[in-house]
Amino acid sequence: MRLILLCALLLIAPPLHAAERLNVVASFSILGDFVHNVGGDRVNLTTLVGADSDVHVYTPAPADAKRIADAKLVIVNGLGLEGWLPRLVQSAGSKAQVITASAGIAPLKLGSGADPHAWQSIPNAKIYVTDIAKALAGAVPSEADYFRTQAEAYLEKLETLDREVRDAVAKIPPERRKVISTHDAFGYFAAEYGIRFIAPLGVSTETEPSARDIAAIIGQIKAQKIPAVFLENISDDRLIRRIAAETGARVGGTLISDSLTGEKGTAPTYIDMVRHNIKALTSALDH
Numbered sequence: 283m284r285l286i287l288l289c290a291l292l293l294i295a296p297p298l299h300a301a302e303r304l305n306v307v308a309s310f311s312i313l314g315d316f317v318h319n320v321g322g323d324r325v326n327l328t329t330l331v332g333a334d335s336d337v338h339v340y341t342p343a344p345a346d347a348k349r350i351a352d353a354k355l356v357i358v359n360g361l362g363l364e365g366w367l368p369r370l371v372q373s374a375g376s377k378a379q380v381i382t383a384s385a386g387i388a389p390l391k392l393g394s395g396a397d398p399h400a401w402q403s404i405p406n407a408k409i410y411v412t413d414i415a416k417a418l419a420g421a422v423p424s425e426a427d428y429f430r431t432q433a434e435a436y437l438e439k440l441e442t443l444d445r446e447v448r449d450a451v452a453k454i455p456p457e458r459r460k461v462i463s464t465h466d467a468f469g470y471f472a473a474e475y476g477i478r479f480i481a482p483l484g485v486s487t488e489t490e491p492s493a494r495d496i497a498a499i500i501g502q503i504k505a506q507k508i509p510a511v512f513l514e515n516i517s518d519d520r521l522i523r524r525i526a527a528e529t530g531a532r533v534g535g536t537l538i539s540d541s542l543t544g545e546k547g548t549a550p551t552y553i554d555m556v557r558h559n560i561k562a563l564t565s566a567l568d569h
């Protein structure tokens with residue numbers, strides 16, 4: 283009798299199998315990293331736009347609809363970054379709750395709309411992480427303590443990272459805190475940490491700059507003595523190389539903007555990405 287009861291109990295409370303983890307879809311790799319840090323092994327995470335890929339112009343694969351249909355939560359950046367996503371959620375017939383990770387931040391204006399690249403400010407990243415932890419806890423209340431503990435540990439790391447960035451920028455002479463990057467991905471970084479970014483591609487990688495835009499940038503680099511231009515891991519680098527050749531500005535390396543790199547790359551995590559970028563910026567600008 284006792285043995286039967288024990289067996290029955292084991293059947294009721296089995297260990298956490300993959301099938302019982304919370305199915306979460308993150309739209310792109312940076313959000314995926316935040317979800318991974320908070321959700322740990324309690325979450326079955328799928329990231330739609332993977333390493334070194336451009337979230338602005340993503341074309342969903344047929345398998346993505348299935349992933350969305352199976353998800354309980356879909357975590358998106360919002361602010362117009364994932365223009366392709368609402369149709370995907372609709373066509374998947376998904377009942378998933380869509381969580382906008384940027385909902386708690388104060389958006390910056392860029393052109394006629396909001397600048398979607400809010401994660402480039404670490405204080406904003408902390409808001410993303412806090413809200414992701416709340417969403418996960420809301421979806422699985424029995425794991426709320428676990429998600430909170432995970433989030434607190436990660437938020438502490440982000441706090442340290444924020445201090446590293448401020449210390450590094452402080453060492454760059456103020457008149458040299460200006461660079462050219464490919465597209466306008468660093469507005470929040472600029473506003474938070476005081477480095478000026480000028481970008482020939484504008485807010486999205488979707489639009490090509492005109493000859494006039496390029497001429498204007500070349501004029502600006504020469505007039506303002508901008509020390510360095512940067513490539514990005516998601517963009518074609520021919521334009522920036524041409525601008526560098528015509529102005530004599532140094533190519534300062536590659537900035538990681540909208541996507542993490544693969545495991546073997548320089549920035550497989552958000553923290554790696556920020557450290558990589560700040561190292562590239564300081565080594566190009568501080569002398």
Ligand SMILES: [Zn+2]
Pocket residue numbers: 338399465466467485486487539540
């Ligand atoms: Zn972008």
